Each structure stands twice: as C-alpha cells, then as structure tokens.
Amino acid sequence: MINISLYHYLIVSSILFCLGIFGIITRKNAIMVLMGIELILNAANINFVAFARYGNFGNSGQLAALFVIILAAAEAAIAMAIVLNIYKTFSNINIDEIDTLKD
Amino acid sequence: MTVYDIIFYLFALITIGSAFFVVTLRNIVYSAFFLLFTLFGIAGLYVLLSADFIAIVQLVVYVGGILVLLLFGVMLTHKITNVQIKTGTLQIIPSAVAVLVLAFALIKIFLTTNWKTMELVSQNSSAQGLGVLLINQYSVVFELLGILLLIALIGAASMARR
Numbered sequence: 001m002i003n004i005s006l007y008h009y010l011i012v013s014s015i016l017f018c019l020g021i022f023g024i025i026t027r028k029n030a031i032m033v034l035m036g037i038e039l040i041l042n043a044a045n046i047n048f049v050a051f052a053r054y055g056n057f058g059n060s061g062q063l064a065a066l067f068v069i070i071l072a073a074a075e076a077a078i079a080m081a082i083v084l085n086i087y088k089t090f091s092n093i094n095i096d097e098i099d100t101l102k103d
Numbered sequence: 104m105t106v107y108d109i110i111f112y113l114f115a116l117i118t119i120g121s122a123f124f125v126v127t128l129r130n131i132v133y134s135a136f137f138l139l140f141t142l143f144g145i146a147g148l149y150v151l152l153s154a155d156f157i158a159i160v161q162l163v164v165y166v167g168g169i170l171v172l173l174l175f176g177v178m179l180t181h182k183i184t185n186v187q188i189k190t191g192t193l194q195i196i197p198s199a200v201a202v203l204v205l206a207f208a209l210i211k212i213f214l215t216t217n218w219k220t221m222e223l224v225s226q227n228s229s230a231q232g233l234g235v236l237l238i239n240q241y242s243v244v245f246e247l248l249g250i251l252l253l254i255a256l257i258g259a260a261s262m263a264r265r
Contacts, residue, residue, distance in 0.1 A: 003105075003108065004107060004108050004111045004151075005220075006218055006220055007213065007214060008111065008115070009148065009152070010210075010213040010214075011210055011213065011214075012115045012118065012119065012148070014206060014209040014210050014213060015119050015122075015206060015210075016118065016119065016122055016141075017209065018202045018203075018205055018206040018209065019119070019122045019123060019125070019126050019202075020122075020126070021202055021205065022126050022198060022199065022202040023125065023126035025193075025194070025198045025201075025202075026126070026192045026193055026194065026195055026198050027126070027191075027192060027193075028191040028192065028193060029131060029191070030180075031131060031173060031176050031177055031180065032126075032131060032134060034173060034176075035125055035126075035134060035135070035138055035173060036126065038138065038165070038169065038173075039122055039125065039126075039138075039141065042141070042142070042145050042165075045145070045157075045161075046145060046148060046149075049148075049149055049152045049154045049157060050152055051218075052152075052154070053152040053153060053154070053223070054218075054220045054221070054223070055218075055219060055220060055221060056221040056222075056224065058232070058236075059229055059232040059233050059236050060236065060240075062154045062156070062157050062229055062233060063233055063236055063237065063241060065154070065157050066156075066157060066160060066233070067244065067248060069157075069160055069161065069164050069165070070164075070248050070251075070252060071248075071251075072164075072165075072169065073164055073168055073169060073252070074251060074252050074255035074256075075255075076168075076169045076172050076173070077172065077255055077256055077259040078255055078258060078259050078262075080172055080173075080175070080176045080259065080263075081258070081259040081260075081262040081263040082262065083176055083180060084176070084179060084180065084263050085262060085263070085265070087179070087180040092180075093180050094191065096193060
C-alpha cells in the first residue's frame with residue numbers, strides 16, 4: 001500500500017469537482033444548482049491546501065483557500081436573494097421554466 | 104498502512120459518498136443534510152493537510168453559515184403546506200456520460216503531470232502565520248474582501264426586501 005501523496009488529494013478533489021458539475025447540469029431546482037457550485041468551490045479549495053502542503057509554499061496557499069471561502073459566502077448570500085426574488089415573481093425556482101427576462 | 108492513511112480514506116469516503124448523494128437524491132432537504140457531511144469530510148481533509156485554521160473556518164462559515172442559508176432558501180421557496188420538497192432532473196444519461204469522461208480526463212491529467220513536491224516538514228498551527236501574512240503581504244486583499252463582503256450583504260438584504 002503506497003503512502004498518501006499529493007495525487008490522492010488531487011483525485012478526491014477532481015471527483016468532487018465532477019460531482020458538482022453533474023449536480024449543476026442535471027438539477028432543475030436553483031438551490032440544488034447552488035449546492036453544486038459549493039461542491040466545486042470546495043474541490044478547488046482542497047487543491048489549494050494540498051498544493052500548499054506538498055509544495056512547501058508557506059501559508060499563501062491556505063490564504064487563497066480562505067479567500068475562496070469568503071467569496072463563497074458572499075456568493076451564497078447574493079444568490080439566495082436572487083432566488084427569493086425569482087420565487088416571488090414566478091412562484092417556482094425551476095430554472096428550466098424561468099425563461100423570460102421581464103414579465 | 105498507517106493511521107494517517109486509514110483516516111484519509113475514511114474522510115475521502117465520507118466526502119465523496121455524501122457528495123454523490125447530494126447530487127442524486129430527489130429530496131432537497133436530504134441533499135442539504137448530505138452536504139453537511141461532505142463539508143465535514145472536507146474539513147477533516149484540511150486537518151490531515153495540517154491546515155487547522157482553514158478547517159475551523161470551513162466548519163464555521165460553511166456548516167454554520169452557508170448551509171443554514173441554503174436550508175432557509177429551501178424553506179422559503181416552497182409552500183409549507185406542500186410537503187413534497189422534490190427537485191426534477193434533466194438529461195441524466197448524457198450528462199452522466201459527459202461527467203464521467205471529464206472525470207477520467209481530469210484524473211489522467213493529474214496523475215500524469217509531474218508535480219513539483221518537496222519533503223514534508225512538520226508544521227505548527229497555521230493561525231499565526233496566516234495572521235502575519237494577512238496584515239503584511241496581503242493587507243490590501245484583506246481590506247478589499249472586507250468591503251466586498253459588506254457590499255454583498257447590503258446588496259443581498261436590499262434585494263431580498265424589495
């Protein structure tokens with residue numbers, strides 16, 4: 001059995017990324033699309049932290065992961081406000097039925 | 104097989120398994136709860152990578168903030184009397200094929216690239232180093248992110264009230 005290396009973390013993050021893509025393109029509900037986006041951002045974060053650990057780049061890689069987490073929080077807040085507005089206007093949040101810009 | 108390996112495989116299994124349920128279950132509330140386990144597993148992976156501060160921030164911000172926000176979103180966008188909180192799905196077969204191809208390509212690229220890696224050195228807690236970096240080298244980014252977060256929250260509040 002080989003030791004855990006950088007490649008193990010990269011494989012985990014790429015599988016997570018692909019699952020996030022799958023969630024985004026197959027789900028109708030807008031909130032499920034948001035969950036897929038969170039999965040993708042987390043996969044990117046695993047890459048940042050893993051490269052920072054195995055490349056000995058100091059703490060800068062972890063700091064990039066921290067910035068990504070902050071941006072994800074801002075993104076989730078804005079997206080939730082948009083989803084609530086869509087629900088107020090169309091009474092559902094199925095993204096395949098919302099195809100008009102103005103009612 | 105050391106203890107580190109066993110813990111890594113455990114956390115990787117938790118992360119990927121519950122992420123799979125997040126994107127396949129039809130009930131949105133179940134998906135949100137499986138997202139909780141995914142985020143916990145990723146926090147465990149951060150701890151294994153000796154990024155303790157990032158792991159704590161992951162738990163506080165993602166589990167305590169974003170996940171609760173998503174659950175609020177689920178509750179606010181479905182009628183309470185309507186018990187079924189289900190989501191429809193589109194084009195499962197073609198997207199599964201496309202995603203599998205993408206996954207194989209990504210893993211192949213990752214495995215065949217010769218990454219520059221160093222000898223692992225044991226690290227102390229990363230909180231102090233991160234704090235020093237934040238107020239010296241990355242102080243402008245830090246301030247900009249603070250302003251961005253403020254603007255985003257004000258914008259979200261005003262948009263949701265309208």
